[in-house]
Amino acid sequence: MGSTLGRRLPVMADVAKEAGVSHQTVSRVLNDHPNVRSETRTRVLEAIDKLGYRRNLVARALVTKHSRTLGVVSFDTTLYGPASTVYGIEQAARAAGYFVSIVSLKSIDKAGVRDALDYLADQGVDGIVVVAPQRSAARALADLPLGVPTVAVEGGEAGDVSVVCVDQVAGGRLATEHLLSLGHETVWHVSGPSDWLEAEGRVAGWRAALEQAGREAPRPLAGDWSPRSGYEAGRSLASMRNVTAVFVANDQMALGVLRAFTEQGVRVPEQVSVVGFDDIPESEFFSPPLTTIRQDFDAVGRHSIEVLVRQLEGGLQERERLVVPPTFVARVSTARA
Amino acid sequence: MGSTLGRRLPVMADVAKEAGVSHQTVSRVLNDHPNVRSETRTRVLEAIDKLGYRRNLVARALVTKHSRTLGVVSFDTTLYGPASTVYGIEQAARAAGYFVSIVSLKSIDKAGVRDALDYLADQGVDGIVVVAPQRSAARALADLPLGVPTVAVEGGEAGDVSVVCVDQVAGGRLATEHLLSLGHETVWHVSGPSDWLEAEGRVAGWRAALEQAGREAPRPLAGDWSPRSGYEAGRSLASMRNVTAVFVANDQMALGVLRAFTEQGVRVPEQVSVVGFDDIPESEFFSPPLTTIRQDFDAVGRHSIEVLVRQLEGGLQERERLVVPPTFVARVSTARA
DNA sequence: GAACGGGTTGTTAACGTTCACAGTCGGGGC
C-alpha cells in the first residue's frame, strides 16, 4: 500500500477531519461533554461510524492515569469457591465498566502475594481485589505498602484494606446447632487447613455452639479441603463407637467422609449425621444428598467490586468491612439421634 | 506537597537526571540494549533502585503498540472444565510474560461473543483465547472479522483461527470400548447438550465404537451437564430392564445417574456399569468411585497459549490444530457383564 | 593525516489521547 493511507487504523484526528471539526470536539463527543451542539455531535458520530473509529484506550489511560482495569489475585481458581467468587467479581466489574486482569497463585506465601501485587501495579490497574483466604496471605497484605486501592475477600484482619467476607463463624454455628437440635450428644468436626481463615472461623463457630450448649468439644480432625483428606478423616471417625454427628468444613471433604462411611458400613443418616459447607452443585446428589451451609460466593464477588469502586470513585474513604451471612440448606444427610 | 517534588512517581527523566545520562540511555538499560557501557548500566540501575522507579507500561504500550496483555473469553468459569482451562491459560501466559484479561460469559450467543471480542480489542490486547465449547460460539468466531490473533479452545471448525482441543471422539471411544470389552451387550449414553461440540464428539466416539463392534446404538438420553439432568436420565435408565452399561458424558451427570440408581436399588457396578468423563477431583470418591475419561485441561490451556504466542511473535503463520488425547481412568464403577 | 567504523550516547519526534486555556459567536441587559 502506498503512503496515502495504508491499513492504519483511524485516530481522532482522522475523524475530526472527516467531520470538519477539531480533534478536541471529537473527544468531547466521545466523553459526553454537554457543550456540543447536537448537530455537530451527529456529524462527528457519523464520521466515527463511517471510518469505523474506535478510541485508543491505551492513549487515554496514559493521560488520565486511569486504565479502568481492576486486578484480581486469587488462590487456585480451580476450586469451586475461588472460581465462583472470581466469576462474581468479573461480572460485577464488567457491569461497572472495568476490565479485569487476573493472577492465579499456585501457592500463597508472602512473596507470591507481593509479586502478584507488583505485577498488577506495573500493569497500571486502578484497584485490586485479593481473594486471600489464608492467614499468610492476609498477613502479607497487611504488611505490604500498596499504592493501589485494594479490597480483600475473606481477608480477616487485613491491615488497612477493606474486607468482604462470609460469616464463617455463623456458618459453623448454624451447622452445629442444627445437629445439636436433632438431639446429638456432641458434634465432631473435620476442619480445613489451619492456615485458612475460613477453616478457623468454622472451627470457632462449631466450638462456640458446643460450648453454649454445655457440651464437650471433641478434638477436631484436620483435613486439607480435598475429598481424600475427608476420606481419611472419615475412616478414623468410622472406627470410633460414639460418633453420631459430624460437621465437615467443606462439601468436598464431606464427600470423602460419606465414602469412607459407606465403605465401613456406617449408614448416613441412620447411624451418623453429616453436615457440609459450601453447597457445591454436586452436594444435592451425594449419597445421601448433603445437608450443608451455603455460601453466596456470587454476592461476595459483587460486594467486593462495589466496595472497591466506591473507594475508587469516591476518593479515599474509611475502610469498610462487609459480612455476607451463610444460609442453612436442609437435605437428607442428617437425622434425629 | 510543594511544587518541589511532591508525591509524583519518578519517571525515566528523573532516573536519567539522577544517573547523569539521557532518558534514552535509561530506556536502553531497561530494554537490555547491548550497546551500553557496563559502568553506565550500573549507574542507571543504581538510580532506578534509589528512586524506586518502575516503568510505565501504559506509555510503553502506546508507542510500541503492544500491551503484552492477552484476552480470554470463556463460558461460565464456575464449571470445572472451563475453570481448569482458564487456570492453565493464565499460568502459561504469565510465564510467557503476558498479562491476562478475562471475560466470562453467562450465555454464549453470537452477540455475546462479538461483544466480548470487541471489548477486549478495545482494551488493546495483543491476542485472544476463546474457550468456545458451543457450536454457536464457534460459528460466531468463524464469522467475525477479528483484527487480533485468536486461538479457540474446543472450537471445532472455527473458521480461520487456530484450535486446541481434547480429542472428544477418542474419549467417547475409550469409554465405550472399555464397557464392551467387559462383555456388555451394548452401551447406553447420557449426552451433553446438543449445541456443545464436546457433547457431539463424545456421542460420535460412542457411536463409532458400537458400530465397529457391530452393536445397535440405543437412543441417547440428553442432559445439560448438570447433576440434576443426570439424575433424571438415571431414573429413566433404572426403569429399563436391559440396561447394563452406561457412558455418561461428564462426571457431574454421572453423579446424578449414580444417585438415581442408588435410590432405585440398582447396584453399581454389580447390575450396571457406569463410565463418566472429565475426572473431576470428586469422582474418585463417588459411591462407587467413578471410572472415567480424563481430560488434561491444564495441557489444553498451556498449549493454547503456546500457539497464540507463536503466532504473536513469529509473525503471521499457518493456522494450527492441536489435539490433546484423553486418558482412561479405571476405578470401581464398572465390572464384567 | 584523513577517512572509516563500531561502540556509546544524546536529541528530537512520534504514539493518540485529554486538559487548560483562549477564542468566537450570539443574545440580553443597561
Place this chain on the structure above:
DNA sequence: GCCCCGACTGTGAACGTTAACAACCCGTTC
C-alpha cells in the same frame, strides 16, 4: 451601542515511553 456571559469550538501542550537519527569518541586502516 456597548458590555458581558454562556454556549460552543479550536489550539497548544502535556502524559511517559520508544524509534530514528545524529553526534561523539577512539582506534584502525590506507
